Amino acid sequence: MSEPDKDTDRTANLRLVTAPDAAVYDLMRAPESTAERVKRLQAEARALALEQVTALEDALMVAAKLAREIAEGGDAYPVGAREIASRLTEELPSKAETIKVIVSKAHV
Structure with a gap:
């Protein structure tokens, strides 16, 4: 019997990049100019910033859910809390929604 091909057992962890500036880098092309590199790095920075802002929106919604649980928790929680x-x-x-609107206007 033959041994199973180890390459077919591997699974790749891939992430879809949907940024408008996303592109596959062609290894056969000439080195990029300084201006091209600046544009590429700026696009990468914008993509990373968008990821972080999205993470903040998610964290605000998680915090709101936790706050609701505490607010409705009754006497087990201190009144001030x-x-x-x-x-x-x-x-x-509403803060999370405001951030979402700001980001959507900035990426139009």
């Missing part, structure tokens, strides 16, 4: 959590429950989702 419940009050602050109640305010955060109202504020955080």
Whole structure:
């Protein structure tokens, strides 16, 4: 019996890049100029910044859910903590939405 091909057992962890500036780098082309490199690095920085802002939006929504649980938690939580959590429950989702709108306008 033949041994299974080890290459077919491997799975690649791939991520789809949807940025408009994303491109496959052609290894056969001439080295990029300084201006081209600056543009490429700026595009990479914008993509990384967008990822971080998206992570912040997600974290704000997680924090809002946690704040809601504390606000509705009853006497097990101190009154002041419940009050602050109640305010955060109202504020955080709107802050996340504001960030989302700002990002969508910036990437048009």
